[in-house]
């Protein structure tokens with residue numbers, strides 16, 4: 493049994509400037525001190541290295557095994573259809589994501605829990621259509637966040653968007669495939685290899701910038717805040733729109749709306765002119781605790797797909813991002829696939 497020491501520390505985020513001045517008091521447990529300095533509480537978890545490495549290895553193996561089941565079914569379909577197939581990937585990716593989280597957290601699998609996941613997805617659809625004015629919604633969204641927004645829908649949706657963008661940008665697809673083959677050879681990726689997949693990491697980061705599955709983070713004002721003349725009273729809930737911040741040309745430059753993974757080549761802090769303008773996993777004390785798992789999952793799934801298949805966007809693909817608590821492709825992502 494792992495022994496965890498959870499430390500609560502205070503992190504000095506420095507003097508606020510520009511957007512920081514407006515937004516930081518709204519984030520996390522960050523509050524503006526009398527000196528104008530921002531303080532936020534940060535949680536650090538310390539655990540024995542060896543144990544963590546074993547868990548990480550087991551987790552990567554589990555993701556590889558689950559992904560291979562999905563890829564075998566794509567392979568069978570391709571063979572039966574003469575080597576080229578149009579595959580709508582979203583439902584398969586959702587099942588895969590549900591499978592991984594079920595095995596990892598509950599020792600079960602997607603097939604056993606399918607009915608529960610189907611019902612949860614129905615709830616998600618209803619909630620996204622009647623967003624305003626349901627009594628108790630505030631509490632419902634927190635429950636839902638922990639189930640969908642948290643684990644199942646977010647990672648699957650992010651994978652769909654990554655595949656859509658790689659299908660659209662063949663130069664990046666070739667570059668990332670070449671990297672995967674150089675780093676992994678013909679072996680499935682392991683934890684050490686994942687660290688060396690730099691271009692793939694950049695593609696995932698850029699995808700999460702342009703299509704963040706979670707559309708906003710929610711915070712409650714701890715005190716009355718005057719935001720450039722707009723008074724936000726203590727106790728009010730505020731939605732901070734992630735896509736607007738992540739695609740603001742003032743922060744990201746004139747190509748803010750373009751797919752350009754190169755912007756992350758020197759890391760997140762160098763990608764824009766304000767480090768906290770990249771928040772696909774939220775920010776502050778309530779930042780997504782599953783972000784590392786999500787990144788590992790995305791890297792493993794995408795590298796295995798890239799090793800085995802070449803793909804482009806099907807002419808039947810219709811670009812229509814839709815809000816259903818997560819931002820997902822309304823009509824799905826349809827890929828024209830061939831085996832390598």
Ligand code: HEM
Nearest residue numbers: 642643646647650706709772773774775778779780782786
């Ligand atoms: C690409 C995948 C994912 C994205 C984009 C994402 C994004 C987010 C965002 C934006 C938040 C709100 C953070 C904030 O309020 O500052 C959140 C919260 C959360 N996420 Fe994720 N998430 C992902 C995957 C996961 C996974 C795989 C897990 C668990 C295995 C997970 C577990 C959670 C939990 C439990 C919370 C609530 C944290 C809290 O309220 O303290 N997420 N996520």
